[in-house]
Amino acid sequence: MVIKGKAHRFSDDVNTDYIISGRYKFKTLDMNELGRHVMEDLDPGFHARLEKGDFLVAGKNFGCGSSREQAPLALKAAGVAAVLAESFARIYFRNSINNGLPALVCDTSQIADGDQLEIDLESGTISDVASGATVESSPLSGVMVDILSEGGLVEYIKKHGGLVTE
């Protein structure tokens, strides 16, 4: 599947407190409500600029800090279709895949804020429409491919009744 959207640039070490602040996430399980506050402490105007299907493009260590799964869930609820980063913090990375939000590890240095991107989720190829450049993302481990292809861990467990080895 190829998805298309606009890049929103962020720097290194975007932590999960920035993605969704603790002052919101303890109050509710309503992800649409949390989605209105994503990235607020880092960029208060972000939610207003975000269009459904857009991408977050960051440097290294995206999603560091707290284990809050509300981070990928709120991004997804806000309309973010995928996050591209040089590297991800490990708990966030699992949470993102577990919730069916693609997290692509790739060289993001040539992607500018506002660039239109086309992402082939099967091959992991990212094309920058403006510059014509393409970058390849690192493949996921087998178990993560399985979870993502089921749409997340909840659906995976529902279908298989538990975790299964290859």
Added chain:
Amino acid sequence: MGKTISEKILSAHSGRDACAGDIVIAELDFMMAQDGTAPLSIRSFEGMEGTAVAHPERAAFFIDHSAPSPLRAVSDLHDLMRAFASKYGFELSDVGEGVCHQVMLDRGHALPGGLVIGADSHTCTYGAVNAFSTGVGSTDLAAGLLSGSLWFRVPETMKVTVSGALRPGVFAKDIALMMVGDITADGATYHALEIGGETISAMELDGRMTISNLAVEMGAKAGLMEADDKTLAFFRGRTDAALKPVSPDPDAKYIEVVEFDVSDLVPQVASPHTVDNVGAVGEVEGTPVAEGLIGTCTNGRPDDLRVAARIVEGGKVAPGVRLIVAPASREVMLRALAEGLIEVFVEAGAVVVPPGCACCVGTHQGVPGDGENVISTANRNFKGRMGNPEAFIYLASPATVAASCLEGRITDPRRHFD
């Protein structure tokens, strides 16, 4: 080939000869979630159509991050947790019992050689007692509750050796901050740390827990230490289980070896807004502070309260400064009461709040005002972390926080140890 602690624990729990890089499904010895993560775990568990918790005796929920509840909506989520734990017959640690990580240790839920997951990133704290413990998200936790197991990628291990005797006024927290500053916020991503050396051996468990607690601030999956006589003594009276400590093989393979000599280490401070923005206290000395926090899963243990009480005893918190003290658990609170530490804090003008996370994560009990500087013993100083993106958080040891609150500005605590 020799194995690291991580490889041994994950092999023992998966029934496989597991090496770094392998994916294994491993049986869990304990799993927990707290009030910021458990409600979502419940939702995921129900989404998975779970009808039973595989091992109720290995599970617990903790109400600690917003406890007592500051809001009706939070109260409703707490009730959801109570009802779920009651329905499936597992432990619920309610308001006032303390921070999940301290209670997990106090109650002997995380044991040497054990495998523990927690829906809280600082679950890595139990590495200090030789448990492979790591933070996960709510849905992974739900899968653990349902099946009793979880998949893991066996991590590569970075060996960290600490040598040298600490000078007076310098503590485990200063070592931990120095490590984060040196290794940086993602320097150990996906790796386990094995932390040891003569300084760690000489250190009491309270300090070791502080260091393992900060492993995740370097991106690490676990912050493991070997068990010794002090570790085994800690569990006396806390568990009837046979303890099975795990040591690395002499020929274990490490991805990197890092050595620190702390003989000349001075008190460290992490300045806003990242934990790896670390320098000597002298670089920020004199910065005015409006609030101090002594507590949390990083530094709310008896040794932390003792050193802070020693500094504030007979003194007064500076005018215009709020010093908030939060013992990490009910057990710690009782000990602090028995030793007269709570009286010392109250006499000095500090505010003692119930065992729990206090204002660390910005939900209640001390949200700072616009433009205010906070000096805290917690583990994160991200912008907005304490509930106000217009505040500035500095991280330091309990001694540095106590000394700073007496002066109303960031202060080198060593003057109290001459």
